[in-house]
Amino acid sequence: MTKTTIQLTVAFLLAGAWAALPATLAMSDSDAPTRLQSGSHQPPENTAISRHDADPEFGSVVENAYANAYFGLTLPLPPGWTEGLAGPPPSSRGLYVLASIDGTNAFGATMLIVAEDLFFTAKPFANAADVAADFRDALAGIPDLSIDQRPASIMIGGQTFLRLDYNAGGLYRAWLATELRCHVVSFNITARDRTTVDRTADFLRAISLRPPETQPGGVSGAAPTTPVCIKDYVTAQATVHRVDPVLTDLNGLTVPVRIIIGADGKVEHVHVISATPAQRQAIEQALPQWQFKPFDVMGHPTAVETGLTFEFRSHRQ
Numbered sequence: 001m002t003k004t005t006i007q008l009t010v011a012f013l014l015a016g017a018w019a020a021l022p023a024t025l026a027m028s029d030s031d032a033p034t035r036l037q038s039g040s041h042q043p044p045e046n047t048a049i050s051r052h053d054a055d056p057e058f059g060s061v062v063e064n065a066y067a068n069a070y071f072g073l074t075l076p077l078p079p080g081w082t083e084g085l086a087g088p089p090p091s092s093r094g095l096y097v098l099a100s101i102d103g104t105n106a107f108g109a110t111m112l113i114v115a116e117d118l119f120f121t122a123k124p125f126a127n128a129a130d131v132a133a134d135f136r137d138a139l140a141g142i143p144d145l146s147i148d149q150r151p152a153s154i155m156i157g158g159q160t161f162l163r164l165d166y167n168a169g170g171l172y173r174a175w176l177a178t179e180l181r182c183h184v185v186s187f188n189i190t191a192r193d194r195t196t197v198d199r200t201a202d203f204l205r206a207i208s209l210r211p212p213e214t215q216p217g218g219v220s221g222a223a224p225t226t227p228v229c230i231k232d233y234v235t236a237q238a239t240v241h242r243v244d245p246v247l248t249d250l251n252g253l254t255v256p257v258r259i260i261i262g263a264d265g266k267v268e269h270v271h272v273i274s275a276t277p278a279q280r281q282a283i284e285q286a287l288p289q290w291q292f293k294p295f296d297v298m299g300h301p302t303a304v305e306t307g308l309t310f311e312f313r314s315h316r317q
Helices: 003-020 128-140 194-206 277-289
Strands: 065-068 073-076 095-103 111-116 146-155 157-166 171-180 183-191 239-241 254-262 267-272 295-297 301-304 304-312
Touching: 065 128, 073 194, 073 254, 111 194, 111 239, 128 157, 128 171, 146 171, 146 194, 157 194, 171 194, 171 277, 183 194, 254 277
Parallel strands: none
Antiparallel strands: 065 073, 095 111, 111 183, 146 157, 157 171, 171 183, 254 267, 254 304, 295 301
16 A cells, blocks of 8 residues: 555544544544644735635635635535544645544534645556545455445536545445645545435535636637646756755655746745745745746746655765
C-alpha cells in the first residue's frame, strides 16, 4: 500500500472513530483544538477571500454551511450538524483534512472532507478515477472489510462524482469524490448502518460548486476566468527569470509549493504547503521575483496555477 493510500485509509478510520464516539465524550468549544494553518498567510477575518488568494485549508463552517473559497464550494449543513475536531496540517504530499463535520447527536453519522493534491501524489494519479481504483485495491487487501459498491459515477451539483461504499467492524462508509483545481476532493461518510449513510449522502445534493475554470481548447474564443491548472508547468522553456530560495533548515525534505502565475507572467500567489517556518520564508521571498512567459489560451494571455518542489538538503546527502 502506498503512503498516499495509507493516509487516505487513516482518514477513513478517523471518520469511523468519530462516528463511534458517544455523545458524552463530545468536546466543548473551549476544549476543542484549533485548526493548524500551514499556508503562506492567514485568511483575513470578516472579509471575502477570492479564489486567487485562498488556499485549500482556509475552508470552515460559517452560518450552518461549510464554505471553501479555494475550491469554490459551499455545503449547507442539516440542523444539528457542527464542525468537529480540527485536522492536522497538510502533508508533504498535499493531503488535506479540510474539515470534520459531526452529526453524531442529530443523525448518528460523521463526514470528513479531504483533498488530495494531484500535483504531489506518491503515485502518478491523473484523476479521481485513478485515486478511486488505487484506494479500492488497497481496501480489498484489508481482512474483514467488505466493499459494498465499487466506484460508480454519479452527478452532484452538476459535477461528476465517484462513489465507493464499504464496511468493517460494524461501521458503514461511503467515499464520494470529485476533481476540483487538480485536487481530488472527497466527502467521507461514516455511520452504523447503510441507510444512514445513504441519507447523509443525500445531503450532498445541496452542495453549490462554482463552474470549473475554462481549460485550453475549451470554449472557442473564451478567456478562462480563473487560473488554468497545469501540472509541471515550470520548465526552462517557460521560465524567463528565477531566484532560488536560500537553503535553510537542511532537513533533507522536499517542500511542495503551489503558485499562481498571472496573465503577465508574474507570480501572483505563493502557497507553501508543508515546510518549516524558515523554509517557508525563504520560498516566499524568492518566488515573487520569478518571471514566466505569458501563457496563451485561444489568443488570450491567461493565469496559470501549477506546482513545483524545492529540496532542502545538504550537498553531502
